[in-house]
Amino acid sequence: METKIAVIGAGAWGSTLAFLAKANGHQVHLWSRQSSSTLADVLADADIVVSAVSMKGVRPVVEQLRSLSLGKVIFVTATKGLDPSTTCTPSQIWQAAFPANSVVVLAGPNLSKEIQAGLPAATVVGSNDMAAAKLVQTLFNSSRFRVYTNDDPLGVELGGTLKNVMAIAAGACDGLQLGTNAKAALVTRGLAEIIRIGNHWGAKTDTFYGLSGLGDLLATCNSPLSRNYQVGYGLAKGKKLTEILANLEGTAEGVNTSQVLVHLANQQGIYIPISAQVDRLLKEEVTPQAAVDSLMLRDVKPETHLP
Ligand SMILES: NC(=O)c1ccc[n+]([C@@H]2O[C@H](COP(=O)([O-])OP(=O)(O)OC[C@H]3O[C@@H](n4cnc5c(N)ncnc54)[C@H](O)[C@@H]3O)[C@@H](O)[C@H]2O)c1
Numbered sequence: 001m002e003t004k005i006a007v008i009g010a011g012a013w014g015s016t017l018a019f020l021a022k023a024n025g026h027q028v029h030l031w032s033r034q035s036s037s038t039l040a041d042v043l044a045d046a047d048i049v050v051s052a053v054s055m056k057g058v059r060p061v062v063e064q065l066r067s068l069s070l071g072k073v074i075f076v077t078a079t080k081g082l083d084p085s086t087t088c089t090p091s092q093i094w095q096a097a098f099p100a101n102s103v104v105v106l107a108g109p110n111l112s113k114e115i116q117a118g119l120p121a122a123t124v125v126g127s128n129d130m131a132a133a134k135l136v137q138t139l140f141n142s143s144r145f146r147v148y149t150n151d152d153p154l155g156v157e158l159g160g161t162l163k164n165v166m167a168i169a170a171g172a173c174d175g176l177q178l179g180t181n182a183k184a185a186l187v188t189r190g191l192a193e194i195i196r197i198g199n200h201w202g203a204k205t206d207t208f209y210g211l212s213g214l215g216d217l218l219a220t221c222n223s224p225l226s227r228n229y230q231v232g233y234g235l236a237k238g239k240k241l242t243e244i245l246a247n248l249e250g251t252a253e254g255v256n257t258s259q260v261l262v263h264l265a266n267q268q269g270i271y272i273p274i275s276a277q278v279d280r281l282l283k284e285e286v287t288p289q290a291a292v293d294s295l296m297l298r299d300v301k302p303e304t305h306l307p
């Protein structure tokens with residue numbers, strides 16, 4: 001059956017999600033700030049509203065939608081970030097603004113260029129409302145885009161969000177040519193750090209071993225297509241952050257996420273050695289090699305995700 005889907009944000013990811021839904025035979029309206037139609041027109045008869053704006057656009061878009069009468073639409077959020085002013089995740093912002101509507105988080109190892117090229121990929125839709133998650137699963141699932149459901153939306157969202165910080169570290173690791181062993185150690189301990197943070201904030205450990213956690217971590221820490229990886233790589237090659245961001249195709253959410261994360265983790269006493277070094281690197285408080293040395297010279301400890 002044809003479903004009416006409005007996709008907000010016509011960047012790399014919004015365009016790709018619109019393309020996937022259209023290919024499944026749904027009626028899709030893609031909206032961006034440059035569109036000639038208003039948000040009200042695009043959303044008038046939508047059954048599903050997909051938000052694929054970057055983190056900085058979430059709150060402004062939510063505010064515009066508040067004034068519209070949207071009925072029982074299901075919101076799907078595909079943004080991977082943390083709000084700098086409130087430290088909320090995108091789904092928390094959507095749910096707080098629309099408490100009567102179901103919110104579904106979509107995240108996974110989904111480098112848009114590969115999906116646009118027709119290569120196979122898989123993703124996760126997480127929600128507290130499993131009926132809504134299953135509906136969104138059927139809307140996007142296809143022979144080239146396999147969609148799983150998950151009942152831990154916060155874990156799904158944090159996996160996609162926190163791996164961006166690790167992808168910056170992985171890009172720096174490759175830029176410094178530290179080798180495969182170092183990269184494997186970084187990604188493995190990066191996952192332990194993500195689980196530690198996620199558990200502290202109420203997400204389930206298992207979720208981080210799934211597609212939106214380990215899966216997305218592997219994709220972005222190993223692919224030069226990842227904008228976050230490109231940021232780390234460029235920094236290790238001696239480029240300035242401003243120069244890297246000016247030449248980047250799209251958004252590297254890890255840059256803002258690391259700042260919000262470090263602020264929260266310091267407040268809450270969460271041990272985040274890798275993310276803290278990424279944040280210092282982004283602020284030019286440390287060189288890439290000094291960041292590596294700081295991580296390697298810490299006190300020894302047992303192998304666990306606990307501090
Ligand atoms: N590109 C990918 O491969 C990919 C995959 C999965 C998830 N994501 C996530 O999706 C989000 C978007 O990524 P992208 O690659 O499409 O980024 P992008 O930079 O290509 O596009 C961002 C979009 O957000 C819109 N936007 C920003 N501020 C806005 C505002 N105030 N009002 C309305 N629209 C606004 C921009 O106009 C643009 O259309 C990010 O959180 C990213 O982490 C990206």
Ligand SMILES: O=P(O)(O)OC[C@H](O)CO
Nearest residue numbers: 108109110111226227228
């Ligand atoms: O290009 P990045 O680093 O934003 O990564 C894109 C997606 O998050 C990959 O799943």
